[in-house]
Amino acid sequence: MTPSRADENPGELSRATAQRLSHYLRVVAHLSAGATVSSSQLADSVGVSDAQVRRDLAALGHLGQRGVGYDAAALAGVIRRTLGTDRGWKAVLVGVGNLARALLRYRGFRDQGFEIVGLFDAAADKIDHEVEGLRVYPMEALKEQLAVRKAELGVITVPGEAAQVVADALVKAGVKGLLSFAPGLLRVPPHVRVVTVDLAIQFEQLAFLVNHGSADGV
Amino acid sequence: MTPSRADENPGELSRATAQRLSHYLRVVAHLSAGATVSSSQLADSVGVSDAQVRRDLAALGHLGQRGVGYDAAALAGVIRRTLGTDRGWKAVLVGVGNLARALLRYRGFRDQGFEIVGLFDAAADKIDHEVEGLRVYPMEALKEQLAVRKAELGVITVPGEAAQVVADALVKAGVKGLLSFAPGLLRVPPHVRVVTVDLAIQFEQLAFLVNHGSADGV
Incomplete structure (x- = not known):
């Protein structure tokens, strides 16, 4: 954990702070x-x-009471409102393989309000099949289905070499954010947000922690 | 991105710095x-x-030359040495479902030197089957197989409610680090490192970015 950027720009929540709030x-x-x-219980649990x-x-305006601590339910509500998960988010997923099946299950x-409402694939033999109760659509149906299903987010579970093309198609179809499991950086217009779950990076971070023995395990 | 803790403790690399190095x-x-x-190319690409x-x-002692930039291959080597991925790491995986199959593929x-060399599951109907060329062993074989295969890391792809029991078994068998895909925090002794890929947190971070429009997309 690092000093948060909120220390420099009060009022603006940094990405690092948002990650701690998630924890x-x-x-x-x-x-x-x-x-x-109590704050010390939270500190211990999260590291x-x-x-x-x-x-x-305190930056959330939720100060707790000295000697009493924070009301857990109220705190959960404030954090969800801050992160934006106090409402539902619908997503479409592109790339129906093992990872997609794992995510659907x-x-x-x-539980967090995140629902995958549409599946898409470029492979003809996957189209019109049902996976975990959802029909797989061809890429050409992306824009129409996104509108019909009122999805705002896209999940990318295609191999790395196909990820940018898929990201472009999702952006063109109108998504506001992408959750990508493909390795590598995606180029998107500034109004579209991307969170990349790069598994090679996760492994590197583990190697780093094992090598260096940092106590910072979150 | 946030100021790194290395600014406070020179010589000690923070987790945030390690993440930027991965990028x-x-x-x-x-x-x-x-x-x-050039540093500005790297800055642009990573955000x-x-x-x-x-x-x-500079903290890696790899300064580049003004007007020339960094030699890419040399820089890659220095970063890999720093992170500890300039050598191979062997891991065993517990929980042979869709996510495991996706990881094995x-x-x-x-490519990063991370090799899954053994599969384990608690379900009797999975034992002795082959998945992606690897035989699935029962949990009882963990310690022996870990030693035989010289694995140092464990990958946890079981449902959340089973994760702590599996982590305990992996720790007892002698792993130095865990890469966990189960939601929730794992309790491990201080000599064992954990990186958790909590997908709910990834989604929350995306919701946060879409809601708040932070320019910090890495």
């Missing part, structure tokens, strides 16, 4: 109704300093 | 032999400031 949310979302949580937790949560997505 | 490596690894790259790139690379891993 705090994981902790408080598992607590029972009516539970309270950051107590002061960092208090700074992050991943309960964590729907 | 620089993605860029330079795609350049042809003999190519050079950080020119000054940040120069600071990060993911070429990016082997």
Whole structure:
């Protein structure tokens, strides 16, 4: 964990802060109704300093009470509102392979309000088949289906060499954000946001941590 | 991107710096032999400031030449040495489902020196089957197989509720690091490193970026 950019630009939440908020949310979302949580409990669970937790949560205007701590349910609500996951998000997915099947079965997505509502593939032998209850459409149907299904996000699970073409097609069809599992950087217009889950980077980070013995494991 | 902790503790590389190094490596690894790259090219590709790139690379003792830039191949070598991916890493994987199949087919891993050398599952109907050329072993064989195959890392692709039990078994068998795709935080002894790929967090970060329009897309 690093000092957040919010320290420099108060009012603007940095990406690093948003990541810590996600981690705090994981902790408080598992607590029972009516539970309270202290900043030091959150700090221990997530692996950051107590002061960092208090700074992050103070920036949300949610200060907790000295000696009492934060109300877990209220804190979860504030974090979800801040991150934008207090409402549902619909996504289409392009590239129906093993990873797509794993994602469609991943309960964590729907629990967070993230729903995959349409499947697309370029391979003729996959079109019109059903996968996890969803029909696979050809790429040509992307724009129309995106509008019909009111999807705002795109998930890219195609091999790396096809990712940019798919990203271009999703952007043209009107998505606001992309979650990409393809290695490499995607070029998109500035109004489209991208989060890349690059598995090679995850592995490199693990190698780095094992090699260097950093205590910073989040 | 955020200021790195290395600014506070020179000599110690922060996790945030290590992540930026991974991103620089993605860029330079795609350049042809003999190519050079400038700090501003790296900055543009990765989405950080020119000054940040120069600071990060200076910390590696790899300064480049003013007006010439960095030799791409040499820079890739230095970054790999720093991250610890200049040598091979062997891993065992526990939980043979769709995600496991996707990971086994993911070429990016082997390209980075990361090799999955053993598969394990608790389900009797999966034991002794072959998946992507590897035999599936029962959990009881973990310790023995880890030693035989000289694996140092464990990949966890079981559902969330089974993840802690699997992590405990992998730690007991002697792994030094875990790459977990299960949601939630894992408790491990301090000598074991964990990188968690929590897909709900990735989605939350995308929602956050789409909602807030941060320009920080890496």
